[in-house]
Amino acid sequence: xxxxxxxxxxxxxxxxxxxxxxxxxxxxxxxxxxxxxxxxxxxxxxxxxxxxxxxxxxxxxxxxxxxxxxxxxxxxxxxxxxxxxxxxxxxxxxxxxxxxxxxxxxxxxx
Amino acid sequence: xxxxxxxxxxxxxxxxxxxxxxxxxxxxxxxxxxxxxxxxxxxxxxxxxxxxxxxxxxxxxxxxxxxxxxxxxxxxxxxxxxxxxxxxxxxxxxxxxxxxxxxxxxxxxxxxx
Numbered sequence: 305x306x307x308x309x310x311x312x313x314x315x316x317x318x319x320x321x322x323x324x325x326x327x328x329x330x331x332x333x334x335x336x337x338x339x340x341x342x343x344x345x346x347x348x349x350x351x352x353x354x355x356x357x358x359x360x361x362x363x364x365x366x367x368x369x370x371x372x373x374x375x376x377x378x379x380x381x382x383x384x385x386x387x388x389x390x391x392x393x394x395x396x397x398x399x400x401x402x403x404x405x406x407x408x409x410x411x412x413x414x
Numbered sequence: 415x416x417x418x419x420x421x422x423x424x425x426x427x428x429x430x431x432x433x434x435x436x437x438x439x440x441x442x443x444x445x446x447x448x449x450x451x452x453x454x455x456x457x458x459x460x461x462x463x464x465x466x467x468x469x470x471x472x473x474x475x476x477x478x479x480x481x482x483x484x485x486x487x488x489x490x491x492x493x494x495x496x497x498x499x500x501x502x503x504x505x506x507x508x509x510x511x512x513x514x515x516x517x518x519x520x521x522x523x524x525x526x527x
Contacts, residue, residue, distance in 0.1 A: 306456070334513055345416065345504060345518035346457070353513060391457060400447070400470040400512045404457040 305330060307394045309405035316382045316412045324408045326392030328373040335368055335375040336393040336402060339386075346391060349377070379410065387412045417441065418507050418519035426525045432493040435522045439486055439507030445469070446488040447508075447516060448480055452501035463488055464510050495526045 307328045314322050326335060334353045338346035352358050352368035352375055365378045379386055389409045393402035417440035427433055439446050448460040459472035463482035474480075477495075482488040492499060502521045508514035 336516075338518075345520050347416075348515045348517065351513055351515065393457075395512055398512050400445075400462050401459050401472050402516075403459070406456050 306403050307335075307392055307405045309390075309392055309408050311408060312406070313409040314411070316379075316386075316410065318382060318384060318412060318414055320382055320412075322379045322382065322410065324377040324379070324390050324392075324410075326375045326377075326394070326405055328394050328396075330373065330396050332368075332370070332373050332394050332396055333398040334395045335366075336395070337364070337366060337375075337377050338391045338393065339388045340391065340407075341388040349390075382410075382412045384412050384414065386410060416517040416519060418505060418517050420503075420505050420519040420522050422522060423520065424523045424525070426527065427495060428527055429495055429497060431495050431526075432491065433495065433524065435490040435492070435503050435505075435524075437488045437490070437505030437507075437519055439488070439505075440517055443507035443509055443517070444486065445508050445510040445514075446482055446486070447506040448474075448488070448490050449504040449506065449518075450501045451504060451521075452498075455501075457504075460490070492524070497526050500524055500526045 337349040340346040368375045389407040419438045445464045460474040462470040480490045504521045505519045506516040
């Protein structure tokens, strides 16, 4: 079952902040965040695990609310390079099968 | 550059045909994942192999099959192609545990005419 991402799209000016949400109706074991630029492969940003462990880049922050089965990705002081489509992938059973949301398109303008 | 290679980059073929997509994982990675990305379905997990063995299956059609060879490269075979199979096909690799980062290859763009 695919997670639901919101918003679908967001336009920012450089330096502004944004939050992208990813929600599931089922209990999750982990949430994976990727960014994809047009015509390129998805690039790993962060993994959040049940229990609070996180693995990812220092400049990207995210949270995982296990009670609500929701994860949020925080884009802080956005830069032009942050533009792209952000996907969350959810793993319900620690079993290798990621289900991806439809994506959130972020456009950062100068 | 993720270290995952995929060939070919682009493939144009006709309905009813069969094609093979190839993936070489990053050095040291034992696990390969295949994904399909289309405009209407988004990014969909197809299948995963670990050290030559199938480990997990997602939304993979019966017309599609995959294998991982002893040298760890993998091939995705798509047969009896339909217009709806047109998509980007990505291969990703990692060490093999579910919480390891998956590194994606550049993808193969398949167009079925």
